[in-house]
Amino acid sequence: MTLVQLSRVTPGVSDWFFQSLSSPFIAAAGDSRLERLPIIARDLLTSRLPEPWRWWLNSLLAILVVLFGFAILFALLTLVERKVLGRVQNRPGPNRTGLPFTKLRLFGLGQPLADGIKMLTKEDIVPRSADKLLHFLAPVALLAFSILTFAVLPFGRNLVPVELDAGILYFFAAGAGTELAVFMAGWASRNKYSLLAAMRALAQLISYELPLLLSFVPVIMMAGTLSTTGVVEAQAGWKFGFIPHWHVLTPWGFAAFVIFMVSALAESNRSPFDLPEAESELIAGHLTEYSGFKYALFFMAEYFGMCALSAMAVTLFLGGWRAPLPFLEIVPSYVWFALKLFALLFGFIWIRATFPRLRIDQLTRFAWKFLVPMALINLGTAAFWSLTCNWSGPLQLARWAIALALVAGPFVVMGRKLSRDYAPRTYRYA
């Protein structure tokens, strides 16, 4: 049942209209009024329109809600990031900006407003020798690609903007465009060192694309479908009444989740991998020649990328919009999705507050020599896991033990090989 049917571009009669009528009768679990609130609101708005216009309006509504939601999330995220970073460093974080011209501080909620105005009023300098069209197109392309990825994320029980059969593939296909935009940014500023830095950022993006893609393959194998709602469906139900069937709670699922998150960190240029804006990057990476609102667009795209990747991680591994415990079903599904998303985003910020930066050669070696082999071995464990799904009783424990061994073994071996020449040392005293 879909909110809007983008995939069928043909004006042929789409079947959503009939399904939406039948939704109240589906005895889906937890269909309290609160649960179906967004759909009721949507039907309220579009019920009077004749048939073809209703579909246009529905899709428009979906786009508006998704874009507006993520824009607000971006604004809040910049503030929350600086507040959490501040609190970690024993200082209160921004709390001075509130409503303009009033003494109201609002715990710093005015900060995103202030940053926005600042970015808008900053002068947008374009180097004379720059390739004007590409220079302008780069941030737009980056932002477009990261917004495209929102289309397949299941925000709630039946709140997925586009119900695609190959939703996950679509997500990563759209994500792959970011490299193109980074290249355009590096090339268009006609500055040899920003091009060098762009190539370095590309190397990082490409070398972490592989573990990212490899880490979600086991999920597809277990769920048996490429559609995001299908994956969430596959994680329904609870074992022994209180352990949900989330993928993250299986050995291969946890390993895949960790690899996915580490690669997501690298894809969105976040903390241990934030190479482009490291001062050792000669200048400021491929963002050197950008200023003003274009610079802000780059950061908006980075935050959108971060949100999209964590939303996909929630869908694939943390059971999407499913409640962790049966009796918690009364809380609507989109709230669960939001909570899990905020938890992952908090993880991003927490990691940024703690870890130093990796050098470019260590970063790529970590990807190729550790993450990719781990992902491949994890594929094997997932295959073993699916083959032995009908073991029962004591065999179940054996199945868990073997799976855990298959995950932990290579981790320890490769971990030791990777950190062969780094170890805490003991010191002698004169």
Add this chain to the structure above:
Amino acid sequence: MESLEQIRDRLLSRYPGAELSILNNPSPSAQHSLVVGGSAAREIAAFLRDDPALQLDFCSNVTGVDWPDKEIVETTRTTIPDPAGGPPKLVEQKTKRIQPGYLEVVYHLYSMALKQGPVIIRMRTGNRTDQVTLPSLTPVWRSGEFQEREVFDLFGVVFDGHPDLRRILMWDEFKGHPMRKDYVEPDDYEWEPTPHDEVLAKAKAHYPAPAAPAAPGANAK
């Protein structure tokens, strides 16, 4: 730790040609120093570093000192027999003599291996104008590299054998050596906001407009 005299005697025995003398230090710190002639300085330094008894492998401090020409007034008392048979008259003659100044470089040497106290050696240039070259001890102790460049920059002592003798603190186009006693700083060098006494006198030359508009009223004499 051997006394300075023993070190000097051993050095003299090894290098008969070297001019070595002890400079007594009257202050209670009693850190006497060894004045080394220019020619064999580097061999002596290498010996001091490699000698098993001394092992002075750590050159802690390289300092430049400027001793300008000193005007020494000697009063010689001569008694002249009075031609008229009277009592001999005492005549004081003041002879003014200019003792030529020199630039001096002092090295404080320690031994990290044997943890022994400072052995101080000094080297002196011929005079303060043309003979200002001294053998550089950086090939013996690498710690001299920056410090000797600083002595070159601020005092003007040319160290031959120094791997990279350039100015280190002042910028390359700077003329003159600021740490010399007779260095006259350019008078617009650092103009005080509230000049008085001699700074005011110097600053007056730089006021473009009529008398001291900038000198704050309070200082009107």
Add this chain to the structure above:
Amino acid sequence: MSIAFLIIALVTLGSAAVAMSLRNLIHSALLLIASWAGIAAFYLWAGAEFVAFAQLLVYVGAVSMVVLFAVLLTRQSRVDMAIAPDALRRIVAALLAGGATLGVLFGAVVSAPLPIAASATPVTVSVRQMGQELMGTHAAALLIVGALLTVALLGAIILASTGREDPPGVAPPAVAPPTRKTS
């Protein structure tokens, strides 16, 4: 022939044609990538989502990077971009090659049994069936595509390495020890 089909065709062919005529190598490479995206749009229009996203992921994501890296690393100087003087022989060769490919394509299009009228609702092929189909009957085709991609990658590396003075095998001379006399 719906309007969407026309728009997509126009975009794809247009970007491919302009790509050929531009002097700036990078611009033509980007337009080439745009034409690949156009082909992906075609698949979408035809309802084959999986193929469209695969096309996007593979071509626009990965092969475009290979092409752009190859273009950058080869650093051909501008001079050899000009058309060679003896144009006559080149025109004949171009016509021959063009005519041959045109003939083959035309033959394939005419003989293939295409369904005349677009069916009401295109049959939705689920990804699972496609997976079994791909791994089963078309496994050979999959391997060929894999080989094609590796060839593209190797071509990029060879193109790039021709420009270097010393052959990649010989390591660059060890860094001279820091001579004390700097300038």
Add this chain to the structure above:
Amino acid sequence: MTNSPIVALHGTPAVAGGNAPSEICHSPLAPGGAHVRSVRDEFHGDLLEVSMGPHHPSTHGVFRMIATLDGETIVKLKPVFGYLHRNHEKIGENTTYLGSMPYTDRLDYLCSMTNNWAYALAVEKLAGQPVPERTEYLRVILAELTRLLNHTCLAGFLLQDTGASGTPLMYAFREREKILDLFEALSGSRMMCNYQRFGGCRVDASPEWLEAAKRLADGYNEFLDEYEALITGNEILMARTQGVGVMPRQLAVSAGITGPMLRAAGVDYDIRKVDGYGVYPRFNFRVPLGDHGDTYDRYMIRVLEMRESIEILRQAFAQLPSGPIMDPKAKIRGFKPKPGEAYGRIEGPKGEIGFYLISDGGANPYRYRVRPPSFINLTVLEDMCLGHSIADAVIILGSIDIVLGEVDR
């Protein structure tokens, strides 16, 4: 505002400020203060000459490095000094002995107490001035507090260079503030203490002050444990610093390196043990030594030295005698030591800081020389950075722990 001559004066071309050495042509000045231009070198292909500084986020103060890069690795690295040079030694020769004391605070402006002590020690050696017991203990307490402060700051700056977004630096500064508050309560100013005098010190430490200092020293081990949990075992930091910027023993001794850098290379030379100045022989403390001499060792040696300093502080508080803090016969004004010379040195947090004074009997010293540890420790910067990347050069410079007030004098 009146058109004061200052503006006119400084407008004139012959301004004394000086400009950068002319051979570096000013190519586009990019944010982050890095002038870059490409240099063709006969056997490397086109090298990249990057000038980092003088105002660059990772150089600690106005220090400039001109690094010549072959792709990623550094082929040549030339430090440029002098941006903060004010000829401290000439000022010392034109001021009285007492007048130079406040200027020593401005040498290594992170550790003013140890600078004061080194200068006071040198003058006391020159004039043979005895110092009462209580002052000797107070000097040891303040010097060890300064060592804690300096090493904590260094660990924070080093992590800031590797990219941790300020968290370790904030924890370091949180502890540093407590120590600075103690200095402010005692000497009146946080960083410019001007506290020691020849033959004693200015203000006695009240029992409340001693109580607060004791509480700080006791709580410091707990902070260090938390700090090490955040940093020492961190794999990313170990990867970034182990094996980076290795300095062999012989080079360290020959280049006159002193302080934690020397002990990280494995040379056992701590002036507190060698000279035994002040009352250090009465405390038993250990001197940590490293084996590899790389950046990680330099960081770890400083952390272990902090733990030893806490040990010294505990013993010093226990043995602190009461009694006068100023030798009655010490003269504040009209202090004219007899002609002669003296070189006094102490183990400052950055290395051996020494003062070499030549007196000609007058009120002003004839020659006033400062032996700056960070200036001399920079001799080996190029040797350590060769073969590494720019990201490592930034960390190696951070591990040397330089303060430009002392480097440029």
Add this chain to the structure above:
Amino acid sequence: MLGIGLLKGLGVTAKNLVGSFHDPARLVTTEYPEQRTKLPENYRNFPFLVYDGTAAIDGLRCVACKICEVECPPQCIYIIPDRDEKGRPTKKPKVFDIDISVCMSCQICVEVCPFDAIKMDQQYEIAEADRFDRLLLKREALAKPNSYYQEIHPAEAAQVDAMLAEARRKADAKAKAAAEAAAAKAATAKPGAANPPTRPPAPSGSTPATAAMKPATAAMPEPAVPPVQPTQTPAENSATGNPVAPKTGTPGA
């Protein structure tokens, strides 16, 4: 095992994040200007001149002896002694400037001043737009009452006042003794010529300080121990007689 160190690091940052909400030691920011840290008594910023009584200028303790001008390392004090109509120098500064853009608040002037005429202020919000006129503090701007001095440096001021009172008492006693001796001599030599009138005892206001070299420690603050300890005469050196740095409210120590 790879990653253990990273997890420990995350643990520390988490502890600080949680701690910053309940543990004051983990949230150390004082949000100036609303909150202000309490300045310790020894805090010093720029000097000021102390005057007794109410009249600002002629109550100044400063006798324009120029010792501070000579001893000041950056030479930022400028004094011109006042002369009365007959040209004889009176013990008052006509011009007393301190250029606080040059002064580095090293308090050497306080240390060497034999008359306790100059003390260190605790006023630190003195930013100015113009570098010359308003940063050059004249005599009128520098003069502050002794009560203000009591307020900012309570212990130190108490000790200084006790010393001055002591010096004054001794001066009066000496003057009285000299007067009696003179009277006695006059009585014995009354038949002789009348003695020249004894010099009137010095005006109580500005007793010349005892010439004895004042040990540097005396001018320093006394412990904040409530009873004002008898000032330590140079000879007698009681164990706790030293001026000690008073209790310091070191926040978070």
